Amino acid sequence: MLMEGRYWNEEIETMPRAELEEYQLRALREELEFAYENSPYYRRSFDAAGVKPGDLRELGDISRFPFIDKKTQRDAQGVGSFLGELCAVPEEDVVFISTSSGSTGVPTMSPFTQRDFDEWQDVESRIFYQAGMRRADRYLHALNFSLYVGGPDVIGAQRLGALCIWGGTIPSDRLIYILQTYRPTCMWTSPSYAWHLGETCMKNGIDPAKDLAVRRIFVAGEMGGSIDGTRKAIEELWGAELYDFYGLSDIFGACAGMCGEKDGLHIAEDHILVETVDVETGEPLAPGETGELVYTTLRKRARPMIRFRTGDIGRIDKGACRCGRTHGRIHVMGRKDDMFIVSAVNVFPSDIEAVVRGQKGITGEYLIRVTEKSYTCQYEVTVERSESNSSETDEEVADRIQRALKARIGVKPARVVVEREGALERSLHKARRIIDERKLTYSI
Ligand SMILES: [Zn+2]
Numbered sequence: 503m504l505m506e507g508r509y510w511n512e513e514i515e516t517m518p519r520a521e522l523e524e525y526q527l528r529a530l531r532e533e534l535e536f537a538y539e540n541s542p543y544y545r546r547s548f549d550a551a552g553v554k555p556g557d558l559r560e561l562g563d564i565s566r567f568p569f570i571d572k573k574t575q576r577d578a579q580g581v582g583s584f585l586g587e588l589c590a591v592p593e594e595d596v597v598f599i600s601t602s603s604g605s606t607g608v609p610t611m612s613p614f615t616q617r618d619f620d621e622w623q624d625v626e627s628r629i630f631y632q633a634g635m636r637r638a639d640r641y642l643h644a645l646n647f648s649l650y651v652g653g654p655d656v657i658g659a660q661r662l663g664a665l666c667i668w669g670g671t672i673p674s675d676r677l678i679y680i681l682q683t684y685r686p687t688c689m690w691t692s693p694s695y696a697w698h699l700g701e702t703c704m705k706n707g708i709d710p711a712k713d714l715a716v717r718r719i720f721v722a723g724e725m726g727g728s729i730d731g732t733r734k735a736i737e738e739l740w741g742a743e744l745y746d747f748y749g750l751s752d753i754f755g756a757c758a759g760m761c762g763e764k765d766g767l768h769i770a771e772d773h774i775l776v777e778t779v780d781v782e783t784g785e786p787l788a789p790g791e792t793g794e795l796v797y798t799t800l801r802k803r804a805r806p807m808i809r810f811r812t813g814d815i816g817r818i819d820k821g822a823c824r825c826g827r828t829h830g831r832i833h834v835m836g837r838k839d840d841m842f843i844v845s846a847v848n849v850f851p852s853d854i855e856a857v858v859r860g861q862k863g864i865t866g867e868y869l870i871r872v873t874e875k876s877y878t879c880q881y882e883v884t885v886e887r888s889e890s891n892s893s894e895t896d897e898e899v900a901d902r903i904q905r906a907l908k909a910r911i912g913v914k915p916a917r918v919v920v921e922r923e924g925a926l927e928r929s930l931h932k933a934r935r936i937i938d939e940r941k942l943t944y945s946i
Pocket of ligand 1: 826
């Protein structure tokens, strides 16, 4: 069947909110029952908290159920069986596992039944479609296939009907060969790699905007796609539209993505119940307030995730979007672990990136160093001046960036270091741009 309308699944994507919330309530009741009946972990934790699935009368009652987090996953992993105590199906029903990158400790494993897998890929098709991919597109999937949850997302593009090129994470020269020879119209990579790849093309005499066919770039795994300055710089370099996607190895490769309005990322609310909670107390916040995002899966069978604290700080906007979709839009500001506090102001690396990418005369690369002096937290930022910038001294550049940071964040950096172009290390896939040199542990 040809599907070239506005939506991948109009009924689900544009369901009136009241109906969507009724749907969520029914699905949530079933998910809680299923978890309680089949997962040794949830049976024990619900019992310990004195709650039963039947206690859920309305969506807000979810706050009576206990949280889980990465540590819960690690502790439950391998207990009782290979798949661990959070798993709610026998191993023979599991058809796929992915693992987290392990960037915050021991990698955690995420199991899927065939139904989980198929529904996940349907969400991928929806997110690709929402970002403008159509059957006539050629799609280059430049993500890691080895155990990484983003790998299989290419199947979602294939289900949509696009011609799919399973590129993986291969060296830049081979990707550039694919870009030149097969002329894909869409591509998915990380924001830092999209930038690096575009710059590499330029150095090789290929202008991505003129000489290549890529007109849509999907990015995930870093904040860049939602930072206006970064997004616009990549869009300009490639002559393409950039759409930010958001996923978690614990749930789906991508469970949220931008529509053409690019004002937050529509999250698949038919699969995920989103809460925001106070980072310190865990108390639920009203929709729209900024806090830690907490997700509950509504249909996952292999490993239901009930009240998973993601460590991501953000908010959800449930207001109407101009695209006509009714599913809420998440705005993620950054990782809880990356946030630091200077003079009582919460600072996210994404705020610093927004400033650095919006300034002329520097390359947009940066490094943040968080330090402490006399028991006070402070930060410094290293930037690179562009080779083409001959009108300013280093001091003038530093002064200008320092003032821009103060204006956006409210506290100025202890200093801005100006390096020559190319001095900062370019990361190929997931850029690490913050070094925390504090000896004290600050509670956040
Ligand atoms: Zn929208």
